[in-house]
Amino acid sequence: MEMSSSIRVKIYYEDTDAAGVVYYANYLKYMERARTEFLLEKGIDVAEYHNKGCMFAVVDLDIHYKRPAKLGETIKVTTEIVAMTTVTISIKHRIVRDDTLLVEANVRLACIDPNGKPRRIPDEMKHIAH
Numbered sequence: 149m150e151m152s153s154s155i156r157v158k159i160y161y162e163d164t165d166a167a168g169v170v171y172y173a174n175y176l177k178y179m180e181r182a183r184t185e186f187l188l189e190k191g192i193d194v195a196e197y198h199n200k201g202c203m204f205a206v207v208d209l210d211i212h213y214k215r216p217a218k219l220g221e222t223i224k225v226t227t228e229i230v231a232m233t234t235v236t237i238s239i240k241h242r243i244v245r246d247d248t249l250l251v252e253a254n255v256r257l258a259c260i261d262p263n264g265k266p267r268r269i270p271d272e273m274k275h276i277a278h
Contacts, residue, residue, distance in 0.1 A: 152228035153186045159221045168219040175211070175251050179241045182225040183255075190276045201262050202270060207236070208256035215250045217243070223250065232277035235259050235266045 155178075163174050184194050194204070217223050223245050231238040236258050243251040259269045 152226055153182075153189050154224050154226040155182045155185050157181070157223050157225060159217050159219055159223065161219060164219050170217040172213065175213075175243060175253075176209075178223070178225045178243065179227075179253060179255065182227045182241060183239060186227040187276070192273055192276065197270070197273075202267065203260050203262070204237070204257040205260050205264075206255055207258045209253060210255075211251065211253040213251055215245075215248060217245060217250055221245055229277050230254070232269065232274070234268050237269065237277075 157178050159170055163170050165171050187194055197203070223243055226242045226244070228240045228242075229237060230240050236256050239255045239257065241251070241253045241255065242249060259267050261267045
């Protein structure tokens with residue numbers, strides 16, 4: 149099974165600041181979309197798990213902005229699982245334009261219940277780390 153996947157994102161006016169550069173926080177939205185699509189490719193519907201009381205919260209984020217994406221460009225957001233514990237998933241995201249690295253981030257998600265307490269990652273999700 150493929151360990152990483154990617155999505156393409158076209159940069160629209162609403163994504164940018166007055167200079168036509170992607171507003172820094174929007175990269176987080178692109179990574180969230182990429183994670184959701186990655187999980188769907190692996191047979192995991194985040195909304196379904198959410199409805200069952202199994203949610204994932206970002207508990208750690210290390211992001212490095214290298215170069216800007218700009219209005220009208222298309223970027224690629226790659227998602228790769230790098231580690232999994234009983235309650236956390238560590239993910240590496242890379243955002244590129246052609247072969248140019250724009251943003252690199254490491255995100256750690258914790259599996260939590262509806263009250264925000266840690267819970268074990270369901271066994272049927274363990275396959276995404278292999």
